[in-house]
Amino acid sequence: MHTTLISAETLAQHLTDPKWVILDCRHDLLMPNAGREGFAIGHIQNAQFASIDDDLSGPKAALDGIFKGRHPLPDRHAFIETLRNWGINDDTQVVGYDAHGGMYAARLWWMLRWIGHEAVAVLDGGLAAWQAEGLPLVTPTVGRPRGHITERPTLTSTVTVAEVLENVSHGRRQVIDARAHDRFRGENETIDPVGGHIPGAKNRFFKDNLQPDGRFKPGAQLKQEFSHLFSNPSQAIMQCGSGVTACHNLLAMELAGLHGAALYPGSWSEWCSDKSRPVATGAA
Structure with a gap:
């Protein structure tokens, strides 16, 4: 498997x-x-x-x-x-x-x-x-017999926008933002209506998980790099622009043997949609 x-x-x-x-x-x-x-x-x-x-x-x-x-x-x-x-x-x-x-x-x-x-x-x-590897691409599409997968106990955890907002006040958990560094700082924002980041967040651009050839870095290297961001992975909250590239950081953490971090699915796009939520700019 x-x-x-x-x-x-x-x-x-x-x-x-x-x-x-x-x-x-x-x-x-x-x-x-x-x-x-x-x-x-x-x-x-x-x-x-x-x-x-x-x-x-x-x-x-x-x-x-x-x-x-x-x-x-x-x-x-x-x-x-x-x-x-x-x-x-x-x-x-x-x-x-x-x-x-x-x-x-x-x-x-x-x-x-x-x-x-x-x-x-x-x-x-x-x-x-x-x-x-010299392996081919094809154009024909295929269908498969309908499957029968069933829901089982989740292997992940999530947090809501309310929980993230509460965390801004008490800061018990570390938020990690997977967006590019300029977007994190509030510069060159072209996707969401507001630039910046969640107060207290740290920036780990998802592309930093990769080697120059596009493959993931070894698990030991990833573990060392992520260890500078938090002391306890189970207390980390991973977010990005819309809950997509944050999953890249979660995969990298899994490779590194760092388990238990939560995903904030709504991420910055949800956070910045309410003007009452605080926004930080600049480097963390």
């Missing part, structure tokens, strides 16, 4: 394994159709497309009309139905990949763990690593 990363070589050996499901998670925050269009041009054999907007997110406004961020978590039961439509069972090995160093595939990884499915991994290095 693969529970964090998988190499292109290993994935290539299981392309036709009926107990393996491969999901293409490519996306572009500024061009929402880019991932689906890239999938149509060429993808890993037997992969299915997983849309960040449609499959890995829920409605942006809750039933009470309150904005929950740009990529709020979907209803758990609705997500399980999506997984079943992809042919996923309780014993399925799921592999996610993208073309952005795991930026989006890590969200899939975290969400499978959210509903209690441990056998999920991210293709280390993504499509670039796949093609560097």
